[in-house]
Amino acid sequence: MPTGTWGGSRFGYGGTALAYNPANNSLFMVGHDWDQMVAEASIPDPVLASNVSELPTSTVLQPFTDVTEGMMSSVGNGNIKVGGLLPFNNKLFGAVYVYYDADGSQKLSHFSSSFALSQIGDAQGMYQVGDGMNVKAGYVSGYMTQIPQEWQSSLGGPAITGNCCIPIVSRTSSGPAALIFNPEDLGKVSPAPTIPLVYYPYEHPLGPWGESISPSNPYFNGTTQIKGVVFPKGTRSLLFLGGSGLGEWCYGTGGITGECYDPIYGSKGNHAYPYANQVFAYDVLELLQVKNGTKKPWEVKPYQTWQFILPFQTEGDLVVKGAAYDPNTQRMFISHKNADNPLVIHVFKVTIPPDLEQDTIPPTPPQNLNLTIIPNG
Template structure:
């Protein structure tokens, strides 16, 4: 049996984007099982009821109109232990406030969902209680939720962060990448991207200073440095309309002999640049290396090297907190220094990974690290201390707390910590990737489901066995840094943060032509000084990648 065949073969997507952002800033949630609430919680994004006869009941709360007389929506989702929707479960939602009581009784729909929405308070901020009763095969389970207006930054109550919204990103266009160099190319690339503020000192003066380091063809995974031309918006999405970057340093193997067992299997990697930290005398490139199949492995995965690719002097490798490789060795990004100073002192580098099939977590992960705090350099094999900021349940630990709308076919390939350049205080942690929609199954793209045991169905022509969904969308997920601060403090469990918004990326991408096309996006990186976000799109210029640019307004 394939190692990814460890859970359901078909699942149902969560409903609408507004339900991604649950328990927003205008109210808190107070809840307790089996009676009225007795203690204030952290404003969780999800309130899970106890399992009842193999069912898992999840309650989400979202503020639909955060103004005087706000409308609040309660959403109840019922799943079985294989995370499949359960229909026809009786749900009773009762809204109570002084002098008013309203009840809705309904059964879950084909997606296992019931929704109830009410206008619940005015400017006086009246506290509202909601009782949810779920009945299944003669057994009742009840949950009380108390809602009251309050300030704050979101579910985590983690600080004064103002959430950066998708509308704060302005698309500036794209540019092409150079030709071959150093025995590799930008064809079949996209796994890694890093911004260097002091790169390309002899640049064109076009308003786009700095340079980009990136990882090239996925056979070699060499690193090159290129310039950043002023991007252009092509109305026809024609790569010929775009300017081309210049090669500043040709492709080079920066790993040396640190990873003799990496092999030629599908690799997972990224690169990030940081100026000199701690006792370092120069800025470094940080990289992590993994393989597609390494279930249960806890290897030394991370390294650093010099920015001179002709003499990279690689150092490492080190492990991240003794965690599984499936959790740690893919995307790398810089933590907002102000946030790090307050919540994870000195840990300016974030790392994580998403593995399809839910084998490490049913959603992306984030761990903050600081290799320079463990030596200059740390000894090979050092276990780097890590602060967990985001980590969902896996198929091995249960499916109680997972990314809303999760599919086993999802792919999150890049991450960045965005901050506004104009001093507004807006911020978000974003993930770029390919989101499965509709139904999800293990098998082939034509809908053929591969069973656990024989007899097996015929293999379709040109079939690729794996996790599939009815459709795929390029998305940018937005997380609130205040929630991650609450996790770092221990006030919020690491599996509780949820995205509060999502940006459709497909409208900008060049190579997405089919509903079931996978791997829409590659890596991300961010120019914090100027508020510019860079996204690499694979296979957009023939077999070559292109780079898209947004500015944070």
């Protein structure tokens, strides 16, 4: 992504809430973490390169602006972050969360706007999604994705919203969360209804918050992050992208000399160096059992997780900042944390074996899904 300031922010320390815009073959994303502003950028033809300087540079189509027109501050006190963006029916929908919602009081989370980011008066919100009790704002105020057409009828809606692993574990999901909702319900039904597919309340975490990842605890601890969700068409896999610390879990100050050895993160908090980018894959047929009431949302587990390393990343770091998906070309986009250096967007191709038929038999890992970087030309 280009360097420098574009409107009210820059791409450095940004790349969250990544979303694909089919109207422009472009990407929406949030810029610098301090600003929480949204921009739109082009998608140049990707190349394989050994150095970031050899990559093509995106063109800024719309500079950074507060797409909520100041409304995000109404959801609570303190630091407010844009958790997710979703282009849907020629509108841009979004979700925000209070970063440190100590008393779990946030109720409102979602908004809508036109695709014209700087247009004044088109933002609408904030809206409550979910009942606020079983489904708290900390479960729904993050990443979003559309559901493939072939699954919308059986799942009961056109889109997924979720959030995970944000501060104050009692108000968020302790593991990937996905709830069906219809963005068009915002402003028409209050609160906008949801259909749970998976989430993990404080009483039923995917794994112990204060333990290391191990064969007996393979999925989750206090370092786990979920930054995006993708539902590739032609599959029955719901993919959450993020990662976890794989080393010994420790709570305290990181760094080389802190009580928790962690050369990546020096702040006080959860540590488990080294870290790894991961995909958490769920079988949609099992999620349907939750939707149909035969399983609880916390009773389903990933059928598989995969670790992956992105080009140019620091060894032992977790660099996934966001994920987006283009169903027309089967491209998946992953934004790569790169501090104040140029933000990098990786492009992958979702490939499905030509002889694969959609069936009702539970998958055997790694389940008919290959991701390969798209070469230029």
